[in-house]
Amino acid sequence: MNFIYFLTEAQSAxxxxxxxxxxxxxxxxxxxxxxxxxxxxxxxxxLITSVIGPNGAGKTSxxxxxxxxxxxxxxxxxxxxxxxxxxxxxxxxxKGIARAFQNLELFRGLxxxxxxxxxxxxxxxxxxxxxxxxxxxxxxxxxxNRAFVEDVIDFMELEAYRKRAVGSLxxxxxxxxxxxxxxxLGPELLLLDEPMAGMNIEEKEDMVRFILDIxxxxxxxxxxxxHDLGVVMDISDQVYVLDFGELIGAGSPREVAANRKVxxxxxxxx
Amino acid sequence: MSANRWFATGNFYTTYRQEQRIxxxxxxxxxxGLFLFFLFVWPLFVSAxxxxxxxxxxxxxxxxxxYGLNLxxxxxxxxxxxxxxxxxxxxxxxxxxxxxxxxxHVLITHAWPLMILIxxxxxxxxxxxxxxxxxxxxxxxxxxxxxxxxxxxxxTINFMTFFNQGQMIAVGRVFWISGQxxxxxxYLFWYYVILVTAVVCGLGVRNLLRTRYGRCLVAVxxxxxxxxxxxMHPGLTKxxxxxxxxxxxxxxxxxxxxxxxxxxxxSFTLHHSIIYLAMAIVGGLGTLPGSLFGPVAIQILELQMxxxxxxxxxxLPATMNLATALRPLGFGLVIVLFLMFEPRxxxxxxxxxxxxxxxxxxxx
Ligand SMILES: Nc1ncnc2c1ncn2[C@@H]1O[C@H](COP(=O)(O)OP(=O)(O)OP(=O)(O)O)[C@@H](O)[C@H]1O
Ligand SMILES: [Mg+2]
Numbered sequence: 001m002n003f004i005y006f007l008t009e010a011q012s013a014x015x016x017x018x019x020x021x022x023x024x025x026x027x028x029x030x031x032x033x034x035x036x037x038x039x040x041x042x043x044x045x046x047l048i049t050s051v052i053g054p055n056g057a058g059k060t061s062x063x064x065x066x067x068x069x070x071x072x073x074x075x076x077x078x079x080x081x082x083x084x085x086x087x088x089x090x091x092x093x094x095k096g097i098a099r100a101f102q103n104l105e106l107f108r109g110l111x112x113x114x115x116x117x118x119x120x121x122x123x124x125x126x127x128x129x130x131x132x133x134x135x136x137x138x139x140x141x142x143x144x145n146r147a148f149v150e151d152v153i154d155f156m157e158l159e160a161y162r163k164r165a166v167g168s169l170x171x172x173x174x175x176x177x178x179x180x181x182x183x184x185l186g187p188e189l190l191l192l193d194e195p196m197a198g199m200n201i202e203e204k205e206d207m208v209r210f211i212l213d214i215x216x217x218x219x220x221x222x223x224x225x226x227h228d229l230g231v232v233m234d235i236s237d238q239v240y241v242l243d244f245g246e247l248i249g250a251g252s253p254r255e256v257a258a259n260r261k262v263x264x265x266x267x268x269x270x
Numbered sequence: 271m272s273a274n275r276w277f278a279t280g281n282f283y284t285t286y287r288q289e290q291r292i293x294x295x296x297x298x299x300x301x302x303g304l305f306l307f308f309l310f311v312w313p314l315f316v317s318a319x320x321x322x323x324x325x326x327x328x329x330x331x332x333x334x335x336x337y338g339l340n341l342x343x344x345x346x347x348x349x350x351x352x353x354x355x356x357x358x359x360x361x362x363x364x365x366x367x368x369x370x371x372x373x374x375h376v377l378i379t380h381a382w383p384l385m386i387l388i389x390x391x392x393x394x395x396x397x398x399x400x401x402x403x404x405x406x407x408x409x410x411x412x413x414x415x416x417x418x419x420x421x422x423x424x425x426t427i428n429f430m431t432f433f434n435q436g437q438m439i440a441v442g443r444v445f446w447i448s449g450q451x452x453x454x455x456x457y458l459f460w461y462y463v464i465l466v467t468a469v470v471c472g473l474g475v476r477n478l479l480r481t482r483y484g485r486c487l488v489a490v491x492x493x494x495x496x497x498x499x500x501x502m503h504p505g506l507t508k509x510x511x512x513x514x515x516x517x518x519x520x521x522x523x524x525x526x527x528x529x530x531x532x533x534x535x536x537s538f539t540l541h542h543s544i545i546y547l548a549m550a551i552v553g554g555l556g557t558l559p560g561s562l563f564g565p566v567a568i569q570i571l572e573l574q575m576x577x578x579x580x581x582x583x584x585x586l587p588a589t590m591n592l593a594t595a596l597r598p599l600g601f602g603l604v605i606v607l608f609l610m611f612e613p614r615x616x617x618x619x620x621x622x623x624x625x626x627x628x629x630x631x632x633x634x
Binding site: 101105106110122124126131143 | 289480492497501
C-alpha cells in the first residue's frame with residue numbers, strides 16, 4: 001500500500017510535461033496612462049509565440065508583467081495551475097520562466113563566465129558552511145554547474161569571450177550573452193525582448209538559428225518580442241499584435257498578415 | 271594536466287575542478303606558503319618591543335574588520351559608515367559579559383575562543399538588523415542609516431551605566447594550555463591568536479567568493495534588477511551582506527578587547543569608521559588582497575604622520591596648532607589622491623605585478 005502511495009506521489013511531483021502561460025484580461029496603468037488594456041493571450045508549450053507592435057505598444061510592459069517586475073492593475077497571469085500575478089521576479093525565475101532584457105541588464109563588471117555562473121544560482125544547492133570550506137558538495141556542484149555553463153557557451157558560440165568582462169564586448173555579443181544567461185537559468189519558458197535589435201544581418205541570422213535551436217533541440221518554449229516582421233513571420237507558430245496597449249490581432253503568421261486592423265496599424269505608423 | 275605546473279605559461283586545465291583551484295601554479299602555492307611560514311616564525315628570531323607588537327596586532331585586527339567592510343562595501347556596493355560600531359558591538363559583547371558575570375569568569379578566561387565566536391554572531395545579528403533598510407533604501411540613504419547606527423551606538427555606550435558610560439571595562443587574563451597568559455607573553459600570545467583568526471577568516475572569505483554566497487554580493491552591486499531575475503532576493507542578499515560584515519567586525523572587536531584587556535568607547539567612534547573605509551579604499555575595494563594592503567598602508571601612514579607632525583611641531587608656532595592639524599590633513603589627502611588616481615587601490619598594483627609575472631618568460 002505504502003509503496004504504491006510513494007509511486008503515485010513521485011509521479012505527481014514531476015510537472016506534467018510543460019505548462020501553458022495564460023494571460024487573462026490584463027490591464028496595466030501608469031498614472032493615467034494605460035500601458036496595457038484587457039490583454040488576453042496564451043503561450044503554448046513547445047512553440048514560438050511572438051508579440052509584435054509599434055514602439056510604445058506595451059510589449060516590454062507585458063513581459064515585465066509576466067516576469068514579475070510589474071504587477072498588473074487588473075487581470076490575472078497563470079502558469080499551468082499557478083498564479084503569477086503577484087509574484088516577484090526571483091519567484092518567477094524559480095518557476096522556470098527566464099527573461100532576456102531589451103536594454104541589456106548584464107553584470108557589466110563581471111566576465112561572461114561569471115555572468116552565466118550567476119544564472120546557476122538556484123541550482124547551486126549547497127549550504128553556507130560547505131561553501132565556507134569549499135569541500136564536498138560545494139566543489140562538486142560548482143564543477144557540475146560549470147559544465148552546464150560551458151554547454152551553453154558552446155551552444156551560443158561564446159567560447160572566445162568566456163573570460164572577457166561583459167562591458168568590454170560589442171553590443172551584438174552582449175545581446176547574445178543576455179540570451180545565453182537567460183538560457184543558463186535552465187528555463188521551461190524563455191522570454192526574449194527584441195534579441196535582434198541593433199544587430200547586423202549576419203548577427204541576426206545567427207540569433208534566428210539560436211532561437212530555433214533553443215525551441216527544437218533544447219525543447220524550451222519561446223516567447224519573442226521582435227520588430228523585424230520578416231523574422232517573426234518566418235519562425236513563429238503564433239503571433240499576437242499589440243497597439244497602444246490593446247490586442248488588435250492574434251493567430252498564425254498568415255492570419256495576422258491578412259488582418260485588416262494589423263495592416264492599418266503598421267501602415268498608419270510608417 | 272599540463273606537464274609544467276610551476277608557471278602560468280603553457281599551463282592548461284583538463285577539468286573544471288582544476289580550474290577551481292585558488293593557486294593555479296605550484297609557484298603561487300609555494301610563495302604563499304612561505305609568506306605564511308614567515309608570519310608564524312619571525313617572532314622566534316626577532317623580539318619586537320611591546321610597542322611594535324601592539325602596532326602589528328592592531329593591523330591584523332583591522333584586517334579582520336576590513337574583510338567585513340570590503341564584503342559589504344567593496345563586493346556588495348553598500349556604503350557602510352558605521353563599521354566601527356559593529357566592531358564595537360563585538361567588543362562590548364565581551365566587555366558586557368565581563369561586567370555581568372565578572373571579568374575573571376571561566377567563560378571569559380578559559381572559553382575565550384567561544385566568546386570571540388559569540389561576539390562575531392552578535393555582530394552579525396546587529397549587522398542584519400541595521401541592514402534591514404537595504405531592503406528599500408539605496409546609496410546615500412542607506413549610508414545615512416549606517417551612520418545613524420554609529421551615532422546610536424556611541425550614544426548608548428556613553429550613557430548607559432551598565433557600559434560604564436564609555437569608560438574602560440576590564441576583562442581578565444586568559445588561560446592557554448600552559449596556564450595563564452602573563453604580562454610578558456601577552457602581545458605575542460595575541461599575535462598568534464589574531465594571526466590564526468585572520469588567516470582562517472581570509473580563507474573563508476576567499477572560498478565564499480568563488481561560490482554562490484559570494485557571487486550574489488557582486489550581483490546586487492552590479493545590477494539588482496538582473497540579480498532578481500537570476501532568482502535571488504536582492505533585498506535579503508543585501509541584509510546578508512551586512513550580516514557578514516557584522517560578523518567579521520564582531521570577531522575583530524572581541525580580539526581588540528582581549529588584546530587591550532578591556533573596551534572603552536573611544537576606539538569605536540565615527541573617526542574609526544572613516545579609517546576603516548579609508549583602509550578598504552586604499553587597499554582596493556572589492557578585492558581580497560586589498561583587505562590586507564589597506565590596514566598595513568593606513569597604519570604606516572598614521573605612524574609617519576605622527577612623526578612628521580611631531581617634527582613639524584618643533585619649528586611651527588605652537589599657538590596655531592598647525593602641527594596637530596597636519597595629521598588628519600595628510601590622511602585626508604592620501605584618501606583623496608587614491609580616489610582620484612588609483613580608485614582600485616593598492617591591490618591593483620599587485621594585480622599588475624602578478625599579470626606581468628604570469629606571462630613570464632614572455633613579454634606579451
Ligand atoms: N515605468 C513606467 N512608468 C511610466 N510609463 C511607463 C513605464 N514603463 C512603460 N511605460 C509606458 O508604457 C508604454 C508602453 O511601453 P513599453 O516599453 O512596454 O513599449 P514597447 O512596446 O516595449 O516599445 P518598444 O518597441 O519601444 O520597446 C509607453 O507609453 C511607456 O512610456
Ligand atoms: Mg520594449
